[in-house]
Amino acid sequence: MCGNCGAVLDAQDPDARLIARVEQTKVTPLIPLGARGRFESAPFEVIGYLVRRTVGEEVYTWFELLLYNPTLGFRWLVNYHGHWTLLKAAPGVPSVSGRSAEYLGQKYSHFSTATAEVAAVAGEFPWQVKVGERTLVEDWVAPPRTLSRERNEQETTWSVGEYVDGAAVWKAFGLPGAPPERIGVGACQPSPYAGRGGRVARLLLGFAVAAIALHLLFVMFSQQKLALDLTGEYQPKTPDAATVVSEPFTLGGRTSNVRLDVSTTVANSWVYVNFALINDVTGVARSFGREVSYYSGRDSDGSWTEGSNWDRVYLPSVPAGTYLLVVEPEGPYAVAWRVRLTRDVPRPLWLWLALGLLTMPAVAMWIAHLRFEGRRWSESDHSGSSGGGSSSDD
């Protein structure tokens, strides 16, 4: 009798009474006793049910189902706030040092320590479970895995387990309906962002490589040809004579940009330069101005500089043709200047923009991951220090 449940029978009782059988009709397990579910591709039967709670100021209550298979032994299916963990006895003793525990090469972080008592019990156990029985329960996590140590005066029991999705539990037992809603983040619930991190990183890296390759392609096929090199000298006394008009020059190839570099001899001064790039055939002009200013000095903090004596402008989408450049400086002091126009220059700005955009989803994911971890650790003993969570029950 009772060959299928692992119950202990009392030899001293002639009726071979079950010593570990406790009937408690008040306790209704979420998954009925006797139900069979498939785990590790083997059938396990629910033979026992425990309601346990922490002893102390803050009372947490959770539920444990004892699963049994005659050759694979026992498993615990633990449910807290809709989060499920499947645990089994650990054959070895993990090593604990400080706030971490190590088992089979995996490092776990301490999550919580509490004295737990049995609040209610139903079904059958391989040992007699008594209501009110207390053990010191310590949990370490390495999501989705968890380590648990339970100690009393006679024994230390280690279990190792893994987070199970509620839907997977329901499917394993073929239960109708849906599992209870999850509340918060489970202690060993895997971060939905952690697993995807690598994949996203690879994808982003691919895009970045593509962007860099595209940029290099632009560099290879760009002309980067000096179209004009013009110098002049500005005298504030004769501002009208300051305007310089270049000889006609050719901007060739496809419609592309033109880079204008202006360098000056300004020092502790400024010069404002009006430019006009005029199409010699159509007369269409692009006018723009640049202020070049450069100041330097020395004060109590040491030497300082502000601005620079040169500037650079990109003119996008300039069609091929013959052009003139008009340079018209104005300013308080005499200044010598030089202007160079370079046709078809690849702009690394686009590359930086692209790379910046590419890192945005990674940053967003990282932030979401940190927030998820914060919610996890807010439920732990270390909510103040390691997670940045809101509650503090240290």
Next chain:
Amino acid sequence: MVIKEVSCPSCGGPVKFTAAQSILAVCSYCRATLIRRDVDVEQIGTMAALIEDASPLQLGAEGVWRHTHFAVVGRLQVRWEQGGWNEWYCVFDDGRAGWLGEASGEYSISFEGTVPEPLPRWEALRPGLRVTLGGVGYEVTDVRRATVVGGEGELPFRVGSGWPTAAADLRNDTARFATLDYSDDAPKVYLGEMVEFPALALRGLRELEGWR
């Protein structure tokens, strides 16, 4: 492999001594407890019936551990106030005889041995205590006084129903396993490892109702 087969002095049924190390056998027909002598056996009592439990193991089961075939030839059943466990006596093809421990669905294989280190006193044992045995570090995981329910098949020592036991189990991080048995005057040391039941490739298991 059968070393000796005798007739039970009580009922005349056949009783086997498979292991050279076995000194006690329980008649499977009348539960007479027999002690092996040079040429014959002597009945020293009758073993109480064992508690029916859910163990998938039974006498005659065979398995493999570390590439060595073994047969289950005896069993010692022990209980404490809230539970119990089995020690299955096994004969290995290399001539050794050891124990397949079965407690709450966890299994271990161990052999009696000796260690150079002095053993801790029984009173000093508590879960969490670190003990070095044969140069290997262990941690005490279980300290328990219990009572022998009874035995069946062959056993390597004298034992009877109701005999008290006092033993501690130890494990380490690589699932090595040891038992320190203080039931007799001189403590005994058993060394081995925790094993996964499926890894033992057991045959001849008990048919459990409702499970294939």
